[in-house]
Amino acid sequence: MFGSSVASVAPEGTARLADSTVRRRLRTLDQRCTRKRRTSVTSATPSGLSPDSTSQQTLAVARWCAAQGWPVHPLAMGRKTPAGNCPACRVHGHSPAGCPCLPAGRWCHGFLAATLDEDLIASWWGTHPQLGVGVACGPAGLVVLDIDAHPGAVPSRDRVLPGISIDDRVDLTGLATGFDSLALLAALRGAQDPAQDASTLRVRTPSGGLHVWYRSEADRWLCSVGSGTGTGRALAWQVDIRAAGGYIIAPGTRTRDGTYTMLGRCRQPAPLPAWLAQELGRTGHVRSPQAQAPSALSSPVPARARQAIINMGGGRSQAERALHTVLAEVVACAEVPAGAGFTAKLNRAAYTAGGLVASGYFTETEAERLLTEAAVHARPGQERRCSSIIRNGLVAGGKRPLQLKGRA
Structure with missing residues (x-):
């Protein structure tokens, strides 16, 4: 699998392994990886x-x-x-x-x-x-x-x-799975392969x-x-x-x-x-150390989205607060790459926004722009998926106008 060549580059600030040490460890790794992985x-x-x-x-x-x-x-x-x-x-x-x-x-x-x-x-x-x-x-x-x-x-x-x-002198022929990349990392660090721990x-x-x-x-x-x-x-x-x-x-x-x-x-x-x-x-x-669990209270809406809401004249209205709350939950997902319930939160925010649009608090264009900014902040590179969630949520929410007391 991995050739008995030399890995000569390590992260900045860490000592490079001696050529003979790397050769020895890579030979051991090569022998291990040629055996069938599913052992006893x-x-x-x-x-x-x-x-x-x-x-x-x-x-x-x-x-x-x-x-x-x-x-x-x-x-x-x-x-x-x-x-x-x-x-x-x-x-x-x-x-x-x-x-x-x-x-x-x-x-x-x-x-x-x-x-x-x-x-x-x-x-x-x-x-x-x-x-x-x-x-x-x-x-x-x-x-x-x-x-x-x-x-x-x-x-x-x-x-x-x-x-x-x-x-380049390290022969990576045969590297095929996470078992191989983790074993290589352990070999370069002179440590036991966790998969064998x-x-x-x-x-x-x-x-x-x-x-x-x-x-x-x-x-x-x-x-x-x-x-x-x-x-x-x-x-x-x-x-x-x-x-x-x-x-x-x-x-x-x-x-x-x-x-x-x-x-x-x-x-x-x-x-x-x-x-x-x-x-x-x-x-x-x-x-x-300062990181908090994602919550609507601790995670701010992106500055541009916040300013856009204020520019609409609703900086302190109940509608603005309602939209801010659900947008903040979407934005908070940026701290958690997986398992944060992003899809459900974005759908909920879009549904709420759709209800506010139907009641005349915001225009659909304004709501869609704010939702998109929050979604892209939390999940960059997933614009197409987010757009579909937003559109479906706005349509569903638009069928149930959301009336708030003290309308701005």
Whole structure:
């Protein structure tokens, strides 16, 4: 696979590895990667569980995770995505902070609904055993390396390991998946390949990938974005980080593609290795001390959007405040690359704006421009998708004019 050549370029401020050291480690890596990856998998589920699918298994998985101190939330039946919001939340959108669902015993807002409450867990999975189990990584203090095994076009050398320029003399022939890029990073750092780390919880995914679980301070690290393309915040090509602002599928969870199966005997995450913590910091995965959880109260509308509202003469009106609130939720998604409920929030904002337009508070052109600015701020490069959500939301909201007291 990787030739026994020399990797001569390291990130600025770090020592370069000696040629002989790199050659030796790359030879070892080459030998390892020529063997079949699926070696002696020990089928396992959380302690006390049968690998067979029963009506009690998902409840047992959820309880086992909660017992570890990992907040859990439901996943859609047979899928990897969170269970959908209740009909009331889809129609009458509201922020997670004001959601009445959890006190009423319902789940909503994806991983933001994650809980350790024994009664809620018993109610959710006892009544709906077909639901999967997700774990909210941030509050659980988890950092999970999500290694993909999907062969694809390898990006340029400067994107295989973001921030590290790989010397042309390093033979990358055979590099095909996230297993390879992570092993290369570990070899260059003189560290153990996390995929081979038997001292921590590792979970084989149905697609042949691997989740490597570590523990760290709660909400310190951020999720990756764009690792599959070699762009954006990423540790390595095809290696995602699941941390604050995201979730991970619990071991023992069954999807339509198969079961997430623990490897080996270790059932607990080990502390995050120091070298990996340094790499996460180097690649922008560390959360600033001042960072707050996204909320309508703490996330401002972009300056241009705010000024546009003021220019319309509604700087202090109820209509402006109503629109500001839903736009702020959209903008807040910029802090969370995945799992923030962006689509639902943008749809809710567009629906609200449509109602305000129908009542004459704003023109459709003005509302569409404000929504587009907020959406592009949160999800740059997704203009076409955002435009479709905005148009559909405006049309739906326009059928229900929104009347406010004290109209400006």
